[in-house]
Amino acid sequence: MANRKHRKTYDPVQPPQLPTFGTTPIVVHTLTIVFRLSRPRTWAFPVIGFLLGYALAGGAALFQMGLGLGVAALVTAATNIVNAYADRKEDTVNQPRRVFWLDQIGSSGAVTTSVFLYVLAVALGLFLGPLFLVVLAFGIFNSVFYSMPPFRFKARPLASLISFSGAVGLAFLSGVSIQGSLNLLNPVFWLVTYFMLTYGTVKNLPDYAGDRKAGTRTSATIFHSIKNAVSFSSIVLLTPYVLLLALVASGELATIYLADLIMLPILVFVLQGILKAKTSEKLEHLHTFGFFYAISFLLFTLVLTSATLQSLAIIIGVYLWILLVSRVNFDSRIESRDWERQKRKNP
Numbered sequence: 001m002a003n004r005k006h007r008k009t010y011d012p013v014q015p016p017q018l019p020t021f022g023t024t025p026i027v028v029h030t031l032t033i034v035f036r037l038s039r040p041r042t043w044a045f046p047v048i049g050f051l052l053g054y055a056l057a058g059g060a061a062l063f064q065m066g067l068g069l070g071v072a073a074l075v076t077a078a079t080n081i082v083n084a085y086a087d088r089k090e091d092t093v094n095q096p097r098r099v100f101w102l103d104q105i106g107s108s109g110a111v112t113t114s115v116f117l118y119v120l121a122v123a124l125g126l127f128l129g130p131l132f133l134v135v136l137a138f139g140i141f142n143s144v145f146y147s148m149p150p151f152r153f154k155a156r157p158l159a160s161l162i163s164f165s166g167a168v169g170l171a172f173l174s175g176v177s178i179q180g181s182l183n184l185l186n187p188v189f190w191l192v193t194y195f196m197l198t199y200g201t202v203k204n205l206p207d208y209a210g211d212r213k214a215g216t217r218t219s220a221t222i223f224h225s226i227k228n229a230v231s232f233s234s235i236v237l238l239t240p241y242v243l244l245l246a247l248v249a250s251g252e253l254a255t256i257y258l259a260d261l262i263m264l265p266i267l268v269f270v271l272q273g274i275l276k277a278k279t280s281e282k283l284e285h286l287h288t289f290g291f292f293y294a295i296s297f298l299l300f301t302l303v304l305t306s307a308t309l310q311s312l313a314i315i316i317g318v319y320l321w322i323l324l325v326s327r328v329n330f331d332s333r334i335e336s337r338d339w340e341r342q343k344r345k346n347p
Contacts (some may be wrong), residue, residue, distance in 0.1 A: 046072035049168035053175025055306040078117035079143040086147035093210030131177040164200035169193035187252040201233040207283040326339035
């Protein structure tokens with residue numbers, strides 16, 4: 001019939017076209033890859049840093065706290081994706097599974113994600129005041145150039161540790177800034193920032209082989225053997241307690257902060273394992289223990305700063321979050337590596 005309506009037909013060979021994310025179709029699988037690369041367990045560090053600063057500044061508004069926590073998580077997620085993008089060469093040895101996930105979304109997908117997360121963080125920061133935005137700008141600068149040229153802080157041993165410690169230090173300052181002022185002389189700020197600086201030496205140990213092969217200079221690869229790097233890190237990890245004692249003795253910190261010394265036995269346990277470790281495999285497993293030790297030190301310091309039911313709820317929430325993402329393997333660092341897959345094949 002001349003007036004017959006034309007029906008829309010589909011080519012049975014061609015599937016329906018989906019919106020794309022870089023070169024990858026946007027499906028649930030794509031979003032889970034992005035989530036993995038954002039390394040959700042590491043969000044705990046800036047979150048705790050922000051809460052410490054916010055509590056010390058006397059903040060109590062849940063709306064502000066929620067926005068601040070969101071910004072801290074978004075910037076950290078973007079940092080990890082940028083790091084995965086910039087460290088592909090090192091990760092072929094250090095984190096082969098991360099390279100696999102990165103290739104699934106492609107370079108354009110990684111860049112698009114990072115930009116989106118940074119923009120979203122700034123959009124939320126607009127509600128927290130101009131001083132917060134200033135601190136956030138420093139945080140984003142540190143986030144991008146920790147891994148990216150021309151600065152690439154992580155390729156310079158001391159600069160990498162200072163930049164890494166900014167994950168907590170700048171988050172702490174952002175929490176303080178919401179109240180309209182900054183106190184760079186706050187002793188808790190220096191204690192937790194320096195603590196993170198020393199913890200950064202542990203993070204570099206499992207990556208010794210890949211970083212060395214790629215020619216990346218870190219606090220570990222400046223030593224000619226992993227044994228010497230381990231010894232150096234073990235000594236450095238004890239120094240935050242020296243700083244703690246000095247701050248309390250000088251009257252800068254309240255005596256109650258001496259309770260942080262309760263974390264020393266846990267550190268000794270971790271150090272014993274590190275000193276006995278001979279392979280990157282064992283160092284990686286010990287890095288997980290070191291991660292929980294670092295989180296526990298910061299959380300305990302938060303309790304000493306603000307001993308409230310809210311702090312208790314935060315501690316429970318942080319641990320549950322870390323255990324959840326660890327349990328379901330939603331962190332590209334703690335997923336199975338090649339040696340673990342090989343063990344399952346050859347028990």
